[in-house]
Amino acid sequence: MTNEEANRLLNAYIDGELDPAKTLELEAHLAENPSLRAACGRLREMSAAIRDKADYHAAPASLEARVRAAIPAEPKDGPARRARWEWLKPAGSFAVVADWLRPAASFAAVALVTWVVALGVMRPGEDERITQDVLASHVRATLSNRFHDVASSDQHTVKPWLSARLAFSPPVADLSASGFELAGGRLDYIGAQPVAVLVYKRRQHVVDVFVWPVEEQKAGQTLTRDGFNIEHFARNGMGFWLVSDLSRGELDDLARLLAERSAAP
Amino acid sequence: MLLATDPVPLHQYESAPPHETLSERKRRFEQSVLPHFDAAYNLARWLTRNDQDAQDVAQEAVLRAYRFFDGLRGEAKPWLLAIVRNSCFTWLAANRPAETVGFEDGAVELLPSDEDGPEVQAARNFDRRMLNDAIAGLPAQFREVLILRELEDLSYKNIARIVDVPIGTVMSRLARARRLLAESVRAASSVSGTQVPK
Numbered sequence: 244m245t246n247e248e249a250n251r252l253l254n255a256y257i258d259g260e261l262d263p264a265k266t267l268e269l270e271a272h273l274a275e276n277p278s279l280r281a282a283c284g285r286l287r288e289m290s291a292a293i294r295d296k297a298d299y300h301a302a303p304a305s306l307e308a309r310v311r312a313a314i315p316a317e318p319k320d321g322p323a324r325r326a327r328w329e330w331l332k333p334a335g336s337f338a339v340v341a342d343w344l345r346p347a348a349s350f351a352a353v354a355l356v357t358w359v360v361a362l363g364v365m366r367p368g369e370d371e372r373i374t375q376d377v378l379a380s381h382v383r384a385t386l387s388n389r390f391h392d393v394a395s396s397d398q399h400t401v402k403p404w405l406s407a408r409l410a411f412s413p414p415v416a417d418l419s420a421s422g423f424e425l426a427g428g429r430l431d432y433i434g435a436q437p438v439a440v441l442v443y444k445r446r447q448h449v450v451d452v453f454v455w456p457v458e459e460q461k462a463g464q465t466l467t468r469d470g471f472n473i474e475h476f477a478r479n480g481m482g483f484w485l486v487s488d489l490s491r492g493e494l495d496d497l498a499r500l501l502a503e504r505s506a507a508p
Numbered sequence: 509m510l511l512a513t514d515p516v517p518l519h520q521y522e523s524a525p526p527h528e529t530l531s532e533r534k535r536r537f538e539q540s541v542l543p544h545f546d547a548a549y550n551l552a553r554w555l556t557r558n559d560q561d562a563q564d565v566a567q568e569a570v571l572r573a574y575r576f577f578d579g580l581r582g583e584a585k586p587w588l589l590a591i592v593r594n595s596c597f598t599w600l601a602a603n604r605p606a607e608t609v610g611f612e613d614g615a616v617e618l619l620p621s622d623e624d625g626p627e628v629q630a631a632r633n634f635d636r637r638m639l640n641d642a643i644a645g646l647p648a649q650f651r652e653v654l655i656l657r658e659l660e661d662l663s664y665k666n667i668a669r670i671v672d673v674p675i676g677t678v679m680s681r682l683a684r685a686r687r688l689l690a691e692s693v694r695a696a697s698s699v700s701g702t703q704v705p706k
Contacts, residue, residue, distance in 0.1 A: 254683040258657065260664045285631065289686050292631035293658040296639045302549035306563050310545070310570050316534035350575055356530065 244268050249279055257287050315356040369434070373475075373484065376433040378468055380440070381451045381486040384429070390442045390449055391427025401428040405439045413439035413454040414481060416504035423450070423497055433484075443497065450487040450497060457482035463498055465491065474498045479505050537577050544585045545570065547660050548592045554655045555596040557644050561603075569595035586666040593652060593670050600648065607648055634693050642692040650685035657682055 249272045255261045256269055273280050384390045393404040402415040405428050417425060426442040431453070438455040461477035472494045475484040483505070485498055528536075548570060553562035569592040580587050600608045643651060649671070656667045664682075668675045 251683075254686065255664070255679050258664070258682070260679070285690075286686060288631040289690055290658060292634050292639065293643070293654065293689070295632075296634065296636045297643055297655075297659060298640050299546075299659055300550045300553035300562070301546045302566065303563070306549065306567060307542070307545050310567050311538070311542070313567070313571055314534050314537065314574050316531040349578070353575055 244272050246272075246276070246279065249273075249276070250282065253279075253283055253286055257283065257290060313357070315353055370475075373434045374466065374468060374473060377451070377453050377484045377486050378471060378473065380431045380433065380453070381471065382469075384451065385449070390429065390451070392429040394427040396425045396427075398425060401425065401441070404428060405430070409437055409439055411439075411456045413441065414501075414505045415441060416501060418443065418497070418500050418504075421496070421500055423500070445489060445493060445497075448487055448489045448493075450485060450489055450494065452497075452501065453484040453486070454481055456480055463495075463502075465495075467491075476502060478502050481505055533577065534574075537574055540580070540584045541570075541573060541577070541588050544588050547585060548588055550659060551589055551592050551652070551655060552596055554643070554651060554659075555593070555648060556599065561599070565595050565599050566592065583666070585660075586662065586669050589656070589660070589662075590670045590672070597648070629694060629697055631690065631693075635697065638693055638696050639689075642689050642696065645692060646685055646688055650681055650688060653678055653681045654685040654689070 249269055252261060252265060252269055256266065261269065273283060393401055395401050395404075396419070398415040398417045402412065405415070406412040408430055415425070415428070419425070422445055424444045426444045426449070428442060429440045431438055431440050433453055433455070436455060438453050441452040441454060443450040443452060457477045457480065459477060461475070461482070463474060463476040465472065465474045467473065471486055471488055472491050473484065473486050474494055475482065476498060477483065483498070483501055485494055485501075487494055489497075545566075549562060549566045552566040552569065553559065556562045556565055570588070572595065573588050573591045576591070597608060643654065646654065652671060653667055656662045656670060657664075662670070664675050664678045667678045671678065673681075
């Protein structure tokens with residue numbers, strides 16, 4: 244073994260990657276060559292220093308959680324889905340095509356599941372965004388004391404005014420008999436669309452009722468945010484979000500009245 | 509076999525166990541592949557040299573690994589790291605093309621240079637930060653074999669599979685990486701004057 248070859252094999256030697264025959268040969272060489280021994284020692288020390296001092300970047304726990312959540316696991320029709328793809332299984336010379344199709348099909352399935360899961364996950368996020376939007380709108384109106392673009396207690400004034408400026412016609416009910424005075428209406432922009440805001444008054448309290456068309460029915464849900472009571476439901480193709488500093492009980496009354504009246508346009 | 513010149517084939521397609529549901533598949537993936545998530549992130553972090561990019565690339569790579577999970581044969585760790593490594597280089601080519609410019613493997617100088625006398629600073633006295641900076645400063649193809657060998661303790665054979673080069677190339681790149689690193693740290697030490705007196 245030449246010095247050059249011995250030097251070349253030193254890295255494999257200190258890594259324990261040299262086969263036994265070469266190892267014996269190299270060790271014989273090391274025994275009679277002090278400078279090669281020194282080089283070997285420096286190399287071992289270098290390796291030990293890297294192992295000891297180089298940063299090991301463990302994955303952040305949040306990242307691992309995110310990745311685990313992003314891996315689709317859809318329990319229901321896994322086997323059925325597989326069975327349905329059986330016809331793709333190869334017969335003779337189509338094997339190549341099918342082998343290519345199978346990963347493509349499973350990729351498509353995974354993408355579909357991801358999309359479905361994402362839809363499910365997005366729903367509460369959307370409600371949360373709307374909650375923040377309607378609350379912000381209500382607080383802005385309170386701060387500037389500008390609740391309505393059209394001030395009128397007459398539903399037949401408020402409704403056409405809103406209808407003329409929106410792509411839909413919000414139900415506007417006269418609830419003065421029940422103690423909720425219509426004060427007017429305004430326009431705002433919630434959840435990426437223009438919406439109608441009906442403004443009702445009860446004693447000194449103002450209630451903002453945000454209305455826009457939605458597709459599904461939704462039973463009433465209540466929440467409290469920053470001291471404001473919020474209630475929302477969807478009926479007869481319209482979604483309603485009520486925001487006020489009114490007590491929960493009175494806000495419930497108004498929500499119930501609006502739900503009853505929304506049936507009759 | 510040390511100096512075999514053929515890259516070791518990494519995986520081939522075969523179908524998944526029949527009638528496995530997606531949730532069973534996910535559990536199997538979590539048990540065999542996700543224990544190596546730290547290794548995946550560590551490699552991505554060292555190759556992208558940035559926390560946020562490493563997170564993006566590691567996440568994308570692991571989800572890709574899940575899609576190709578049926579192709580896994582043998583050990584999960586090198587299989588996963590091969591996917592991570594490829595994702596990193598794809599990402600580097602798109603975002604930092606200058607960093608993937610190849611160095612010729614043929615021109616490797618392995619002989620110790622003359623200044624490697626007993627007076628040079630011993631590696632055990634290297635400043636920790638300087639050493640990390642020096643590793644980060646290595647060209648990517650030397651950095652990756654060094655990380656895989658020293659921090660992941662992988663065999664040359666597995667590194668060859670991950671990097672997709674012959675085992676002999678792994679050995680020469682590793683030798684070159686250690687040599688470059690020693691020179692780089694010593695140069696930095698003599699400039700900043702932090703060399704530990706003998």
